[in-house]
Amino acid sequence: MNTLKITLKQHTPLIHFQHDQEGATLRASEVKPKLDKFILTNLEVGNYKNKKELVPKNWLIGKGEKESHALNYRMKIVAEGKNEEYFITSFFSLKQKEQLNNLPDDVKTLLTTPYFAQEKEKNRILKRKNNWNDWTDGNGPSKKGLLCPKSIRIDIYSIIEDDSFMKLLAEKVQAFFLSQNFGTRQSKGFGCFEVVNILLKINEKEIGIPLLDKEMLLKEMFDFVYKKKLDSKDLGLIFNQISQDYQLLKSGRRKPYAKSKLMLYGLNQLKVRWEKRFIKKCVNNVYATEEEGKYYKLKSTHETPFTTDEKYIYLRSMLGLAQQFEFLLENPPQEDQKNKMIVKLGAISSEIERYRSPLLFKVYDENIYIVGNSVSSELLHQGFKLYVSIQEDQEWEHEEVEKRVIYTPTRFDLVAFMQFAMEDKTNSAKLDYDTIKGGKNK
Template sequence: MKTLKVTLKQHTPLIHFQHSEEGATLRSSEVKPKLDRFIIEKLGGGNYENVKNLVKKTYTQLFIPKDGIFALDYKLKIKALGNKNEYLISSYIKKEGKETLDKYNILYIANSPYFAQENENKKVIKYRDEWDNIPRKGLLYDGAELIFLAKDKVVDSSGKNIIDIINKYIQSFFAITNFGTRQDKGFGSFTISNDKEAEIDNILKKEFSFCYKSKKGYNGCKKCKPDFNLLFNEISAVYRKIRSGSSFREYEKSSLMEYYDKEKIRWEKKYFKQQIKGRFENDKGEIYRLKDFHKKTKYNDQGTPKFVRAVLGLPGQYEFILENPPLSDSKNKLIVTVDGGEGVKRYKSPLTFKVINGYIYIIGDTVNPEILNREFKFYVNIDKEKRYKDEPIGTLYTPSTFNLELFMRDAMETQYNYIKLK
């Protein structure tokens, strides 16, 4: 039996659904399939689906001996290292909420790109005893210890076995990979504990078509943990500007909207408003009106409408604030939901934010061609209004082309806090 012990440094909280378990950290059920896929692509020199059969045929001893199974033949044990810190993670927490959490010594990240459990977060703020029952917490340890175990079998002509191959690729794997929920936005970031900044930069430049790095780190000092509130607020702000635009403090147009405007393609939001306007009324016969927070711009009426935002990851829904909601004392929203069929429900953003030693990296290659020139259907739901549930409002296609590298070159021109590594 051969073994390999690897020590990891944890850079950002891992959003974990098993937070109540002792020592909950990286799960081997997530790490191993990702590592297997990474190694297979490296050995085959191409996309996993294209090379997996050839790699298994060439390196038969590398794999578990089962037909149709592409799992590599080793076991992995993982142990958390150091003290455990738990975080409540939210997209927004009011000042009073922060004061309550501070009072009860609950750590939090208040302005993050994580929106999944806002109602549960509010209960924690209001009722302290809900904290232990919350679905997901952000967990942060000093790091983790990984132990790989495998039979001492030779798998190639050079005399190497699976442990040697893992050792060759493990540094690059953790440098480019995040884990857990919301991993594409910087959560669940680990690296080999003794990796140096220059080594990390070189790996990211080698592995991706482009890489942007923040000019400053978000650590108060070299040995301090990052200020996660500042760090994830920055990630949220940069991604909003790139993908959807921002109305926080002052309105900023979406870089994606501006990019396609040059192609005479108009993004979907104006189309939704046109389809909704004058169409839905309350029980008094009054038409529901959308609040308009933005100034009129030259982009409003130009070009062919397309479902533009999908090229950077599928939004779960679009929300519009109503001027005259069904309940007079409420802030009910009109919600547009998206349906592209079973094949694309889980299409994630092709951009990944990686956080290492307090620095933010934005990395990527290309978009999945399956998302291009694809038809999507859209439906309206109005909260507290039973008559309007999944009301169809039309269909749009995604753009037929998208060069992610060229788009990011344009989008990052206004992001003065970042440098381009590649």
């Protein structure tokens, strides 16, 4: 039996839903399908859909008789030593920070990150010290960040007699882990691993596979590669930086204030306005309050009506579909300023539901990389309807905005946008990444 032994270094926490299991780490059920697709996609001939017709039948489970593209090998993943556990959130109030001592002493915290899913769990988790590991009442976190400070070993076993199969795996596995992150919120840098050793055993003979330069491989796989070197390997600082940079690229920053690079690109290069202005015009002063003759009014909005010389597009979708837009109201229900108007955009096509950001953040020690390729053609020129809800007013809940549809761009050059974003200095807001590949440095 031929074997491939791969040693990994984990650079960032893996947000894991099975964190309560002993030895929880990378799951073979996530890694193997991704690796299979990577191997088949990177064969020199054909495309992924017909790759199973181009490889030897014994490479595939079921010898190609099944619809699956699964390759015929087994994978085992083992983490050495005890995992470090992380409490991860996007924001902490001063009061919540004072409660952090209620967590177990060995739990680490990442307080300002691009991970928003557990905001409602924060208060419950901080109430009691034993909540962190108490599953009897369901008050523990649904997901934890796990980081193995020692090495992680992946063993791959194959009974395929063709030696070229395992040699191909050994050749591609380093690039594979450079091209992917794992677990929840993986596009924002979580679940980043690096191959540090490869040992191939064929016919009882062990062969050490030399590792290639990381940046050379990144340049081969992606249309653009940008790098920022920080002064520290502290993960709190790193994920705060990723959060700040992604906000500046997509939605803009509040503190310090800076306009979205994507919005500016639309205005200056594409000569279009983005969806936020369109949405505000559609929903302001439209939905009746409980007071007769009064309508909900947005706190900050443009008073100018729609004009034929302005073109609006759903531009933010090019960096990943936004789940919802939230707007403060001048006259919120129950006079509670926490109550907002929430607008969700729903695709007219049932095939467009979720679209992950085409930008991938990679973290290696104190270095942050942003890499990516083109925007999926499936997302271009797609129509989206608007649905309005007003918190604490049940009359307006998921109400469709009639006769208002906004479309994604018909074309979008992600490489050109990233070059613009890296060079733009509006509001004195610079991203400060070095260009490894992309734009003028191709």
